[in-house]
Every structure is written in structure tokens, then in C-alpha cells.
Amino acid sequence: MPSDTVLIIGGGPAGLTAARAVGELGGRALVVETRERLGGMPDEANYAALTPDFRPASEAVAEMVAAVEALPGVSVRTSTRVTAREGEAGDFRLTLASGEATEVVEAGAVIIATGFQHFDPGRETQMYGYYEYEDVLTLQDLEAQLKEHRVVVPSTGKAPETLCFIQCVGSRDRRIGNTWCSKVCCGIASKEAIEVKRLAPQCKVFIFYIDMRMYGFWEDQLYWKAQEEHHVQFIRGIVTEVIRRGEKLVVKGEDTTMGRPVEAPMDMVVLSVGMEPSRGTVEMSKVLGVPLESHGFIAAPGNPLDTVTTEVPGIFVAGAAAGPKDLEDTVGMAGLAAARAVALLRTAASTAQPVG
Amino acid sequence: MSSPDPNRGGPSAPSTLTAGTIPLEVVHARSFTRNPDLAPIEDIREEVLKLEAEGEWIVQRVPDDHTEVTTKYGRTKKIPNRHTWHHKSCGQCGHIPGYSTAIFWLNRELGTEYNDPRDQTSCTAWNYYASATSNAPAQAAVAMRNFAAAYETGFYPVIHCGTSYGHYKEVREELVRHPDLRAQVRDILARMNKPLVMPEEMIHYSEWIHVMRHEIRKRTVLDLSNITCVVHPACHYYKLVAEDAIYDQEIYGGQRTAIMSQLLETLGAKVADYSTWFDCCGFGFRHVLVQRDFTRSFATLRKIERMKEEANPDVTITHDTGCVTTLDKSQFAAKAHGRNVGIPVMSEAQFAALAMGAHPYRVCQLHWHSTDYRPLLEKMGIDWEKAWAEFESDLDRLRSGKTEFLTWDDANAK
Amino acid sequence: MTVPVVREATPERKAEIFGKVVADVRFQDYVHGCYECGICVAACPSARFYDFSPRKITQAVCREDLDLFWEHVNVDVWNCSQCFSCDRCPRGNSPGGLITIMREVAVTAGLRSAKEALEGGERVVYKIMSTGTQVSPDMLQPEAFPDWGPDVQDVSRNLDLWRRALPPETLHTTTTAWEIDDKTLVELYLIWHMTGVLDMIKAVDEGLHMILNDVMEELLEDHDIVVS
Numbered sequence: 002m003p004s005d006t007v008l009i010i011g012g013g014p015a016g017l018t019a020a021r022a023v024g025e026l027g028g029r030a031l032v033v034e035t036r037e038r039l040g041g042m043p044d045e046a047n048y049a050a051l052t053p054d055f056r057p058a059s060e061a062v063a064e065m066v067a068a069v070e071a072l073p074g075v076s077v078r079t080s081t082r083v084t085a086r087e088g089e090a091g092d093f094r095l096t097l098a099s100g101e102a103t104e105v106v107e108a109g110a111v112i113i114a115t116g117f118q119h120f121d122p123g124r125e126t127q128m129y130g131y132y133e134y135e136d137v138l139t140l141q142d143l144e145a146q147l148k149e150h151r152v153v154v155p156s157t158g159k160a161p162e163t164l165c166f167i168q169c170v171g172s173r174d175r176r177i178g179n180t181w182c183s184k185v186c187c188g189i190a191s192k193e194a195i196e197v198k199r200l201a202p203q204c205k206v207f208i209f210y211i212d213m214r215m216y217g218f219w220e221d222q223l224y225w226k227a228q229e230e231h232h233v234q235f236i237r238g239i240v241t242e243v244i245r246r247g248e249k250l251v252v253k254g255e256d257t258t259m260g261r262p263v264e265a266p267m268d269m270v271v272l273s274v275g276m277e278p279s280r281g282t283v284e285m286s287k288v289l290g291v292p293l294e295s296h297g298f299i300a301a302p303g304n305p306l307d308t309v310t311t312e313v314p315g316i317f318v319a320g321a322a323a324g325p326k327d328l329e330d331t332v333g334m335a336g337l338a339a340a341r342a343v344a345l346l347r348t349a350a351s352t353a354q355p356v357g
Numbered sequence: 358m359s360s361p362d363p364n365r366g367g368p369s370a371p372s373t374l375t376a377g378t379i380p381l382e383v384v385h386a387r388s389f390t391r392n393p394d395l396a397p398i399e400d401i402r403e404e405v406l407k408l409e410a411e412g413e414w415i416v417q418r419v420p421d422d423h424t425e426v427t428t429k430y431g432r433t434k435k436i437p438n439r440h441t442w443h444h445k446s447c448g449q450c451g452h453i454p455g456y457s458t459a460i461f462w463l464n465r466e467l468g469t470e471y472n473d474p475r476d477q478t479s480c481t482a483w484n485y486y487a488s489a490t491s492n493a494p495a496q497a498a499v500a501m502r503n504f505a506a507a508y509e510t511g512f513y514p515v516i517h518c519g520t521s522y523g524h525y526k527e528v529r530e531e532l533v534r535h536p537d538l539r540a541q542v543r544d545i546l547a548r549m550n551k552p553l554v555m556p557e558e559m560i561h562y563s564e565w566i567h568v569m570r571h572e573i574r575k576r577t578v579l580d581l582s583n584i585t586c587v588v589h590p591a592c593h594y595y596k597l598v599a600e601d602a603i604y605d606q607e608i609y610g611g612q613r614t615a616i617m618s619q620l621l622e623t624l625g626a627k628v629a630d631y632s633t634w635f636d637c638c639g640f641g642f643r644h645v646l647v648q649r650d651f652t653r654s655f656a657t658l659r660k661i662e663r664m665k666e667e668a669n670p671d672v673t674i675t676h677d678t679g680c681v682t683t684l685d686k687s688q689f690a691a692k693a694h695g696r697n698v699g700i701p702v703m704s705e706a707q708f709a710a711l712a713m714g715a716h717p718y719r720v721c722q723l724h725w726h727s728t729d730y731r732p733l734l735e736k737m738g739i740d741w742e743k744a745w746a747e748f749e750s751d752l753d754r755l756r757s758g759k760t761e762f763l764t765w766d767d768a769n770a771k
Numbered sequence: 772m773t774v775p776v777v778r779e780a781t782p783e784r785k786a787e788i789f790g791k792v793v794a795d796v797r798f799q800d801y802v803h804g805c806y807e808c809g810i811c812v813a814a815c816p817s818a819r820f821y822d823f824s825p826r827k828i829t830q831a832v833c834r835e836d837l838d839l840f841w842e843h844v845n846v847d848v849w850n851c852s853q854c855f856s857c858d859r860c861p862r863g864n865s866p867g868g869l870i871t872i873m874r875e876v877a878v879t880a881g882l883r884s885a886k887e888a889l890e891g892g893e894r895v896v897y898k899i900m901s902t903g904t905q906v907s908p909d910m911l912q913p914e915a916f917p918d919w920g921p922d923v924q925d926v927s928r929n930l931d932l933w934r935r936a937l938p939p940e941t942l943h944t945t946t947t948a949w950e951i952d953d954k955t956l957v958e959l960y961l962i963w964h965m966t967g968v969l970d971m972i973k974a975v976d977e978g979l980h981m982i983l984n985d986v987m988e989e990l991l992e993d994h995d996i997v998v999s
Contacts, residue, residue: 686919
């Protein structure tokens with residue numbers, strides 16, 4: 002007997018959007034989340050405002066959660082992980098573990114929405130000193146400050162006079178093994194730069210970049226806005242070292258458009274760390290038997306025209322579990338994954354039951 | 358076309374410079390652990406062993422008596438504790454012989470058997486990087502001839518020079534990647550009746566000192582707590598084929614090589630930071646020979662003056678031939694021009710030997726160094742005047758013909 | 772430093788030299804592609820003193836821009852410090868390694884700029900190739916190192932005595948860095964012959980080649996080694 006439930010693994014933007022779509026299509030969804038609450042990375046990593054519209058992330062997440070909770074067909078298990086899979090499309094049996102307790106649930110289809118994790122700057126082969134200097138932050142470290150509507154130099158507690166972002170940390174790098182572009186960091190850095198300028202207008206803000214990748218509307222919504230309205234300085238060239246000199250951090254790079262080495266003292270340095278497959282993504286690949294593509298994300302062999310179908314029938318993927326994604330891509334994929342999953346269940350149901 | 362200001366291009370440094378922070382301090386709220394599973398590149402040592410299994414060459418194994426350390430990508434490296442074959446450095450033996458002597462002296466004091474071969478040539482990489490009058494097969498053949506010579510003695514090769522060490526790692530990569538090159542070098546060695554032998558690990562002598570640091574500490578007779586050191590790590594140790602260098606998460610948060618710094622910390626000396634830590638010394642290979650204005654300027658403006666301004670150390674410690682030479686010798690001309698220089702420079706081998714009570718002239722041969730080291734010796738509690746008088750009387754004996762050479766027994770004579 | 776003039780060359784000559792660089796066995800390991808991030812320049816000591824850019828050298832080669840390449844292979848490559856700080860390249864390039872190849876090709880082809888760049892370094896080449904140790908104590912002559920101060924004079928004046936005052940038995944030499952077996956030297960000469968290094972020397976310095984050849988032949992004959 003085919004199951005009428007779509008099991009959605011992951012309660013972040015992709016999982017929540019997929020669950021809402023399944024529910025709105027009149028289907029049943031079960032969302033499984035390892036954390037004790039829903040919201041995913043925007044919640045876990047304290048995102049302040051979303052890119053590109055500056056909407057408070059907590060408000061947006063709350064809205065997504067509320068939409069799901071309002072749907073009678075959708076149920077949620079938090080603090081729960083998937084530990085085993087049996088069966089096939091239309092008739093999966095998945096073992097859920099919560100603390101010591103385990104339970105087997107049935108599902109007709111599965112959507113993997115396990116997202117990404119931020120690159121650990123300790124593995125960067127440039128010398129950025131994240132584990133040496135507390136005034137070196139990551140994008141999400143700064144988000145946590147912005148969420149509290151402040152920008153301060155951790156070592157002094159004062160507002161910074163100079164701050165820079167360094168792009169492509171852990172992305173586009175053969176020496177590290179992450180050869181992909183993480184897509185969103187250029188936009189997020191520009192967004193954060195604008196927020197810094199709003200909170201600390203006297204602060205000089207620089208962004209060191211290789212290529213500014215500002216797709217579509219992000220160009221004028223973020224890049225031009227940062228440059229024209231907030232006088233954020235974009236310097237084409239990447240920093241090779243961050244090291245302390247006196248009270249300041251010194252960043253060393255080449256200003257490639259001017260063709261000269263540059264050394265600039267900074268109060269704060271923000272590393273634009275990229276996306277890597279999350280531990281949950283890697284784990285679900287093993288538990289569910291779903292192959293990864295060459296970069297280590299969940300493979301969707303029908304790309305680019307089918308972004309959600311994995312190599313295992315009945316198992317779909319949505320969001321950054323399949324590779325670096327912005328929110329627009331994520332929710333778009335989640336909707337398609339939900340549609341495919343519901344369609345699969347309905348086909349299975351119609352072939353299993355005689356039309357009466 | 359050249360700019361006189363090496364620090365051009367950026368806003369200038371803050372005018373009030375404070376003493377360097379101690380780099381060994383890390384951000385404890387953040388803890389970083391290397392995961393070897395995330396290493397971005399294949400482990401070349403596995404390829405080396407695979408080639409042995411295929412009959413391509415012999416792999417000389419690290420002796421059973423060894424110590425394991427962690428390298429850049431979180432992998433484990435075996436450092437031999439004893440029974441080592443010493444691939445000497447031409448620049449050390451030729452111009453700063455206290456460097457090589459101190460390495461041998463440490464081996465003798467620690468009772469680790471060693472072999473100081475006559476069947477050894479330079480790696481010839483100084484010439485290769487300076488004049489390019491060589492090529493990949495010649496460089497590989499020189500390396501493999503030396504490794505075969507080590508293998509024949511049964512002692513494990515330990516390389517004194519950072520450039521030899523770095524270059525031999527390049528050669529290892531080339532030989533692993535290119536079967537034709539391997540075949541060519543195998544033929545050349547066959548003409549000498551030598552087998553093709555690749556060591557299981559490439560070992561720099563400073564790695565041996567690193568793993569011996571606790572033994573050295575036990576034998577330390579000087580109080581070094583008031584000595585401030587700065588460290589200059591050699592580019593060819595940790596940048597050229599980067600994955601073999603030693604890292605430790607307790608030192609610089611695992612972000613910079615722990616070599617030398619961890620030894621100095623263990624010996625009880627202070628290690629100070631400075632903002633051009635990652636910069637090259639300026640040696641330049643050909644520059645130090647024929648374009649020394651560059652070498653001098655870089656060494657003093659980018660390195661020594663920064664160290665002086667930011668950390669005001671008692672000594673600069675480094676672990677490579679070219680770096681000791683460049684950083685030490687370049688200071689004379691800068692001093693004559695009234696620049697803010699004047700930091701003695703020596704290898705960590707010499708510094709560790711001094712700490713263990715080695716004679717500053719008979720063993721560490723500091724009279725071959727240029728920048729005044731006497732204030733450092735005084736601060737370390739070493740009576741250099743007495744030591745020099747002792748050495749002078751040694752020289753008198755040699756002059757008189759009573760003895761031909763200073764011996765190891767003489768070196769430790771009271 | 773003296774700036775060698777870039778001699779005009781035919782497009783065919785430039786293409787021929789470029790082709791030799793690309794054909795080197797190491798080229799594929801050293802050059803992948805360049806997105807001009809500038810990390811190599813930021814880490815480069817030579818870039819701080821010279822109008823020198825490992826990024827531009829790599830980019831010119833990637834673009835197969837023969838005119839730019841020609842300037843680089845004649846002039847700029849000799850400013851590189853060969854420290855390999857540029858090996859941090861996120862694309863996995865080794866600009867320093869590329870420059871090593873370019874220098875070798877310049878020497879082998881006997882480019883005049885290479886001959887000029889090597890002027891003053893002959894004795895080092897002679898020392899390493901003939902004695903097996905790159906530098907020797909007797910090279911520490913005050914006239915060669917006037918900028919190193921009076922200590923060089925001390926060393927040179929006391930050289931024989933100070934060398935005898937070294938405890939390691941292998942270090943009592945003055946013309947080589949350490950004592951080296953004849954058999955070892957014969958093997959080294961064999962390597963120079965069999966890998967074409969002697970021919971490289973001939974291309975840039977005939978006089979040096981002649982002296983080296985004489986020294987080597989003598990020892991090889993003593994050991995009954997015939998070099999084809």
C-alpha cells in the first residue's frame with residue numbers, strides 16, 4: 002500500500018517551502034529537523050537581514066514556519082534525524098531517531114533539504130588568521146552583530162573606523178579543493194557593507210574581490226547601491242595575508258586594476274566564507290543511498306532542466322543540499338520538488354487503487 | 358621602473374606601534390581541528406608507495422624509532438629520532454659552519470647516531486633557481502643520486518637546507534607524475550650501479566629538532582625567559598610544496614607552521630610577532646649573488662626593521678641557509694646608512710645548542726656571523742669574552758702545529 | 772640593476788621559444804588558468820621592488836600573447852626571487868615554477884638577455900658543476916662582498932685556520948663546502964653529461980663550458996668513464 006506522505010528532511014527555507022507547497026497542494030508532509038526548532042541556517046547562524054531585500058531574517062523565518070504550522074496536512078518532528086531507509090518510491094520506510102527513541106515511518110517520497118554549511122576559514126590556504134585574531138570575523142559572525150543592530154570591533158568594543166570584506170574565502174580555490182563559486186557571498190557582503198555603513202557611517206568599508214557576481218537585480222539593488230549611496234570601496238584583488246601590526250590588522254593584497262601591491266590597516270576583517278555540503282547532506286547521501294555529484298553535493302543528473310530529481314526514484318532534492326543556492330533558487334527548487342513528489346504519490350495511488 | 362618604497366601602495370601604518378603581540382596566543386573561543394579527510398590533494402606518499410609496489414623504485418622507510426607529527430592538512434608525518442644521514446647544506450658548511458656544527462653537536466649530545474657523508478653533493482638548487490643552467494632530469498638525478506647514497510649506508514636522509522628540502526619535494530612530485538622522467542633518471546643511476554630510491558618522508562633537520570624539543574629542554578642549562586625571539590620561517594620549507602610542513606593547533610591556532618616557534622616556546626624563550634612574518638627574506642638566489650641591492654633592501658626594510666620596530670627582539674631565529682645569510686649579512690650596509698637594524702641572526706640549531714651549554718665559538722662558530730651577537734650572549738648569561746679567549750687558545754694550538762684540527766672532544770673541553 | 776634591452780625577434784622566433792616553454796614536462800603542472808586575483812603579486816618580494824608581476828607573466832602565457840611573453844622571457848623573469856610565495860595561487864598555478872621553465876628555455880636557446888643575466892654568476896656555476904658543492908668558504912672574498920662589512924675580511928684572512936677549528940671532520944675544506952669523494956664527483960659529472968646540462972652552458976658561455984669540460988674529462992678519464 003503506497004504511503005501518502007512526503008518526508009522532508011531539513012526545516013530550513015528549502016524544507017519549509019517544500020512542506021508548505023505539499024500542504025497547499027492537499028498532500029501530507031512530515032518535516033524532520035535535527036535542531037530543536039525550525040528555521041535552518043538563517044536561524045542557526047543568526048542572520049540579521051535577508052539578501053537582497055534587507056527584510057529581517059527572523060521575521061521571514063517566522064512567516065515561513067507559521068505558514069507550515071497552519072496547514073493541517075503538515076507535521077513536524079524536531080530534534081530528530083533520519084538513520085535508515087528501506088523500500089522504494091511510493092513505499093519508503095524511514096527510521097527516525099530522537100534521542101534514544103527510534104520509530105519507523107512510511108513515506109511515498111522524500112525531499113532532501115539539508116542545506117549547506119559555512120566554510121571553516123581555518124582551512125584557507127591564504128593566511129587570514131581567523132583562529133589568531135578575534136577581530137577577524139566571518140560573514141555570519143558579523144550577521145550576529147547586525148542582528149543586535151551594532152557593529153563593534155571585538156577586541157575593543159568600539160565602532161570600527163576601517164573594515165574590509167575578503168571575498169571567495171573557501172570558494173573557487175583548487176588548493177583547498179572547493180572549485181565552485183558559492184554564488185551568494187558577493188551579494189551578502191555588499192548587503193552587510195551597506196548595513197555597516199548605516200550603523201557606523203564614519204567607517205571606511207572595503208570589499209576585496211576577484212569578480213563581483215551580482216546576478217540579475219542584485220546588480221543595482223546591492224552593488225550599485227553600496228558603491229553609489231554608501232561609498233563602499235570595491236578593490237579588485239584578493240588578500241593573501243591578514244596579520245597584526247600594532248593595534249590594527251594589516252591586510253596585504255594586490256590592487257589589480259591599479260597594478261600595485263596594497264597594504265591597508267583595518268580594525269575589522271570579515272571573511273566571506275563560501276558554502277560547503279552540510280554534514281547532514283553528506284550523512285543523508287549515505288543513509289538514503291543517494292549519490293553525490295563531483296563537488297560533494299547531492300547529484301541531480303537531470304540538471305539544468307530538472308534541478309530536483311536525484312538518482313534514486315522517489316527521492317528529490319531542494320536548495321543548497323544540491324549546490325550553492327541563493328534564496329530565490331532555493332524556494333523555486335523547493336516548489337518543484339514538492340510538485341514532483343506530490344505527482345509521484347498521486348500516480349502511485351491511482352495505479353494502486355482501482356478506480357471505483 | 359623600480360620603486361624605492363617597498364611598502365608602497367597602501368595607507369601607511371599607524372604611527373604608534375606597540376610591541377608585538379605574542380603569536381602563540383590564539384582565539385580560544387574558536388577551536389580549529391584539521392580533518393585529514395578534507396585534504397585537498399592526494400597524499401603523494403601513497404603514490405610513492407604504490408610505485409614501489411609496482412617495482413618502479415625502492416622506498417627507504419623511516420626508522421622504527423620515530424616521532425609522529427601533524428602536517429598542514431592534518432596528516433601524520435614520521436620524523437626519525439635517530440640513525441640519520443645528513444644531507445649537508447653548501448651555504449651552511451661554506452659560510453656559516455656553526456650551523457652544521459650545531460646540528461651535529463645536538464645529535465652527539467642526544468646520543469642519536471648520525472652519518473656525515475662524503476658521498477654527498479649539493480642539491481644544486483641554488484644554481485637552478487639562480488641561473489637556470491640546469492633542467493628537470495639533471496635536478497632529479499642529483500637528488501636521486503644522493504638518496505641512493507643514503508640508502509647504501511642504511512641511515513635515513515635528513516636535509517639541512519630548506520631549499521634542498523623544498524626542491525627535493527618538487528623532484529618527488531615530478532618523478533611521481535612523469536614516468537618518462539623516472540625512466541630517464543633510473544637509466545642515469547644505473548650507469549653508477551645505484552638503485553632508484555625514494556625516501557618514505559622528506560625530512561628537514563628542523564623537524565628533527567622540533568620532535569627533540571623536550572629532550573633539548575631537559576638538557577637546557579640557561580634561563581631564556583628574558584630572551585625575546587622573532588621567527589622567520591623559510592619559504593622553501595612551508596610554501597614550496599606546502600603539505601609536508603609541521604602545524605600544531607596550539608601554535609598560532611594551527612594557522613602557521615609551528616616549526617621553530619614551538620621549540621622556542623618549549624625552551625622557555627619569548628616568541629614575538631611582527632607584521633612581515635610571512636614575507637620572504639629577500640635572498641633571491643641570483644639576487645644575493647649579482648643583484649644584492651634588492652636582497653639588502655628587502656631583508657632590512659621588510660624584515661629586520663619591522664622586527665625591530667614591532668618586537669625589538671634579542672635575536673632572529675630561522676631555519677634555513679639563505680635566510681640566516683641574508684638576514685645577518687644585509688644589516689651591515691643598512692647600519693652604515695643609519696637604519697634601525699641590529700638584530701643578531703642564527704639558526705634554531707645554534708640557539709638550542711647554546712641553551713644546552715654549547716660553546717659559542719667552538720660549536721656555534723658565531724665569529725662567522727656579522728651582526729653583533731655579543732649583547733644576546735650576555736643576556737643569555739654566556740661569558741663571551743672568556744669563550745673567545747678559550748677559542749683563541751685553540752687557534753694558537755692549531756697555528757703552532759701541535760694539533761691539526763679542533764676535535765669534538767675539544768669542543769666540549771672545560 | 773641593468774635593464775637588458777629586448778631585442779626584436781621574428782614572430783617565428785617568439786613562437787619557437789614559446790613552444791619550448793609549453794612543451795616542458797612541468798608546464799602542465801605549473802599553469803592552469805588565471806582569474807587575476809593578484810595573490811601571487813601580494814605575496815611576491817620582487818613585486819615590491821621591481822616593476823614585476825608574476826600575475827602578468829602567467830596571464831601573458833595563458834593568453835599566448837607572444838609579444839608580451841617575449842618581453843617577459845627576456846627581462847622580467849630574471850627579477851623573480853624563486854621563493855615560491857606565489858605557490859599560494861588558488862588556481863593551483865606556480866608562477867615561480869613557470870618562470871623557472873622560462874629561464875631554462877632562455878638559457879638553452881642562448882638568448883642574449885640570458886647571457887647578460889648570468890654575467891657575474893659564472894664562478895658559482897663553475898663551482899657547483901666542478902666541485903659538487905655550490906658555494907665554498909674561499910668565495911667569501913671582501914671584494915666580492917664589500918657590502919657585508921669587515922667580517923668578510925676576517926673570515927678570508929683566517930680562512931684556513933678557522934676551517935681547521937671546525938669539529939666536524941668533513942668541514943676542514945676551503946675550496947669546497949665539505950670534503951667530497953672523487954667517486955661522488957665522477958657520478959655528478961656523469962649526470963651533467965647525460966642530461967644535457969653541459970650543452971646548456973655551451974649555449975650561454977663557451978669559455979666556461981671549455982674549462983668545465985677540461986676539468987671533467989680529466990677526472991672521468993682517471994676513472995675510465997667514457998661519456999658518449
